[in-house]
Amino acid sequence: MDTKKEIKNNNFICQIINKDLNENKNLSFYTRFPPEPNGYLHIGHAKSICLNFELASLYKGRCNLRFDDTNPLKENIKYIKSIKHDINWLGYKWHGNVRYASEYFLKLYQYAQELIKKGLAYVDHLTKEQIREYRGTLNTPGKNSPYRNRTIQENIELFEKMKKGDFSEGEACLRAKINMSSSSIIMRDPVLYRIIFIKHHQTQNKWCIYPMYDFAHCLSDSIEGITHSLCTLEFQDNKFLYNWILKNTSVKHYPKQYEFSRLNLEFSILSKRKIKILIDKNIIEGWDDPRIPTLSALRRKGYTPSSIKNFCQKIGVTKQNNLIEFSMLEHCIRKELNQTAIRTMAILDPIKIFLYNLDSNYKEEFIVPNHPNNPEMGTHKIIFTNTIYIDRSDFKEKYDKKYKRLKLGEKIRLRYSYIIHAEKIEKDEYGNISNIICYCDLNTLGRKPKDNKNPAVIHWISEKNTLSAEFKLYDQLFNIKNPEQQENFLLYINSKSLIKKFGFIEKKIGEEIQKKISNNNIEIFFQFERIGYFCIDFIDSKKNQLVFNRTVGLRDTWDSKKIKTKNITNN
Structure with a gap:
């Protein structure tokens, strides 16, 4: 697969980049992958990772890895380690050191002070519920906070008190002063800073005020010299705030934000909140359960980096939200394993x-x-x-x-x-x-x-040539194509999403695997003849009991000549 060629030919973002580079011959392409360290990466993140890193390679530019670590309530070092591991597993290397938005907290604080001094930000004492009520709706304008018209000096002093920890959580926040009647709800005086008293995994207890994602993100892009900030369509309206913050602070560099459609996959749920519900209710085993599309789960199921990258290349990058056939993902791994998997019975x-x-x-x-x-x-x-x-x-x-x-x-x-x-x-x-x-x-x-x-x-297998093994036959976790759209998605769980079988593999093959079982970095793939493609499950396998996960069946149901997608409103 010539990934670079495919991206260049099929990616509307490339047309934008080509235009920008042609208009500014001194411009160097610089992008980033900016995950929040509050969960594990999934197949949707893989699309963004592939896009950013492949574009950086194509245009001989750079791609940073930056953790947008602005909410210590939900973040954890284990997620940082997992995300770095997943990116490396996919075969990508970020430019320079890993970056953190928290590295820029002092600079972000100074930018916030600039907005206050320009009369463009104020300290508010409305509660979270009151702010939501005052914001209005799509059909009704918002109304001003009673604290909106404080003097600049008052706001400077109050913001400093926030920083010193003189207010309790929820007692005060810093808001942008924009327009409470804006047609874009996100521009109705959005919160820029809030108070959180908790130890941060990078800055420890140095700060008790934390910038909101929208404030930190655009300024971090600017600080790092990012030229093209690529994100999914749900951030389309956020672009107004992204540009407003850059315009009204003393930044020296102005990155541009562009949006593309997120990845929606049939029979799957990508929401971290919903996956956690599945785990808490013991419907799945954990974040690496092969029935969900996290990268750790796909890896455990037997998917390879190249198959995932091939899948991301095939679905392309557009502005149209659609539902991708799961069989296309299966097609990509099946095609690869057909060439590489050892045949055995x-x-x-x-x-x-x-x-x-x-x-x-x-x-x-x-x-x-x-x-x-x-x-x-x-x-x-x-x-x-x-x-x-x-x-x-x-x-x-x-x-x-x-x-x-x-x-x-x-x-x-x-x-x-x-x-x-x-x-x-x-x-x-x-x-x-x-x-x-x-x-x-x-x-x-x-x-x-x-x-x-x-x-x-x-x-068949001879009785004298057997080694006992467990086989996990995985199927779709849901029995409808778009469970994300269902309010009570738990009603659509496929009760036969995991079937366990206990049988035999060829003894010599099994003994070779047992020698390698302690090294869970070794990928071993098989085609069990007439059954399907399987991989060894290093997590559940023991030396005296091997466990195999079915990666994919033998039959290909996807028409590789045509990418089939469905509008996400259809089930």
Whole structure:
């Protein structure tokens, strides 16, 4: 994939950048990825990461990593570590050191003082609820705070008292003095600073007043020399405040903000608040549960950095909000794993077959390819004995003309091996089939049977070549396409989003994995033949019990020739 070429050809933002660079030959492209350290990154963040870092590479510019750490109530060092790890995992390197908005707190405070001295900011004592009430609605204008017309000197002194901690939380805040009748609600005297008495992970207890995101963001962009500040469409109205703050402070550099559509993914929820509800109610295991689209969850499920970047390239960058098919994401990882995953056999729901015409000491070895189309991936050895396992779904007791696998009185070919004929069955005390008694035709290795009719092929494992394993079969967490739009999204949980199976993998393959189980940075991917693509779950696996997560099935349902999206108002 030529990511740079694709971005240049399909990205409307590139047209803007090209125009800016053509008009100013001395301009160097400089952007940033500015997450708040209050949660884990998800697939939507990956779109923004790829866009910013790929553009920086394309235009030979720079991309900063800056944590907008202006709300210590919700922030945590663990999120900072996780975000840095995810960006590195995707293969990107930010310019210079990691930056923090908190590094600029003194400068931001000075800019706030400038606004006060210009009569453009005031200290307000309305409560949060009163501020919301005074703000008005889309159809009704707001009304001025009774504290709006204080003198500049009063506001300077009160803001200093806020800084010294003389007010309690919620007792005072600093607001911009703009227009309470503005058609844009965000411009109706927005709060610029609030009081929070809590230890900050970077500045410790140095500050008790903290800038709001909208105030810190634009000024941090300016301080860092950012030329193009790229964000999602929900910040479109914030641009008015972004530009107002820059215009009314003594900044030397004026970045420009541009918006693109956020990523909305079928059958998924990206809201941190809603994901936390799922965790608290024990519907999912945590932030890395493979049923949610956080990057840590996708990584655990078996998605690779290249598959995620390929997906982000395919969906493109537009101003139109749409709902992306989940099958497109699956297509990207399936296409990659089809080229790279080792082929092996696994039995998820075992049923035993006894080959009565082979004695108990019978043993034959077959050398099979690790990949059918890539000899360079090597081979591995499997053994064939008189007792083997097949999947229970590959046998049917009653005759069914449409059923093409093993039936009583019929034959089937074992993958890489012989044709067998099912002659009778044995059942346990509950009526479940415990044994299938079969005849093995030893004249059919690599040959057609006497009737010259090739039967279907199924996978198998010798009883003497097994290692027990758990298999987690993941499906969509929700049974509707757009759960984000549902007020009570919990009503649409897919009760079959996780099915656990207990069976076997090839012993030699399993033993090789067990040697590497302590190193959870090693990515190991398999195609379990006729089943799907799987990866080892390093979190749940133990040396005596391997656990595999299904990454994606074998069948591709996405039309790769056409990107299919739906308007987000449709379910």
